[in-house]
Amino acid sequence: MEHAGSCWAFSAAASIEGINKIVKGDLISLSEQQLFACDNNDDGCAGGLHYRAFSYVVSIGGITTTAYEIVPANNEKLLMNAVANQPVCGIFDEPCGTNLNHEVTLVGYDTADDGGPYWIAKNSWGESWGEEGYILLKKDVPEKEGQCGLAIRAAFPVI
Numbered sequence: 001m002e003h004a005g006s007c008w009a010f011s012a013a014a015s016i017e018g019i020n021k022i023v024k025g026d027l028i029s030l031s032e033q034q035l036f037a038c039d040n041n042d043d044g045c046a047g048g049l050h051y052r053a054f055s056y057v058v059s060i061g062g063i064t065t066t067a068y069e070i071v072p073a074n075n076e077k078l079l080m081n082a083v084a085n086q087p088v089c090g091i092f093d094e095p096c097g098t099n100l101n102h103e104v105t106l107v108g109y110d111t112a113d114d115g116g117p118y119w120i121a122k123n124s125w126g127e128s129w130g131e132e133g134y135i136l137l138k139k140d141v142p143e144k145e146g147q148c149g150l151a152i153r154a155a156f157p158v159i
């Protein structure tokens with residue numbers, strides 16, 4: 001998926017799949033293809049945003065209109081509380097900055113002293129990228145936006 005512009009669909013689908021597994025105990029596999037082919041609120045492989053994908057899933061009856069939450073911008077503490085309970089969509093800029101251009105899914109965090117604290121993020125570019133498809137992003141940085149702007153526009157579905 002590198003450079004295809006569909007990372008938003010992978011991030012949204014992964015977040016919905018994750019909370020469904022946590023709440024219902026059932027691991028489902030959603031179609032990212034449906035999101036970037038059918039979600040008219042986004043631009044398919046030309047780009048999109050996870051919160052608009054959540055709205056699309058709501059509109060087709062997949063989740064209710066109150067079934068996703070946006071983490072308040074620039075608040076890593078609330079983001080940590082959300083990630084402690086489920087996967088959360090986030091956007092980072094590569095190379096780091098706050099001009100957001102790529103979505104990832106936060107799947108956890110580590111507060112250990114061995115290089116931490118850091119966020120654990122899953123990318124849509126496959127296992128050959130990063131650490132088998134994952135990246136560690138520094139947590140509790142001085143910038144209120146978080147490393148790579150991660151705390152600017154995070155959101156997650158609720159079941």
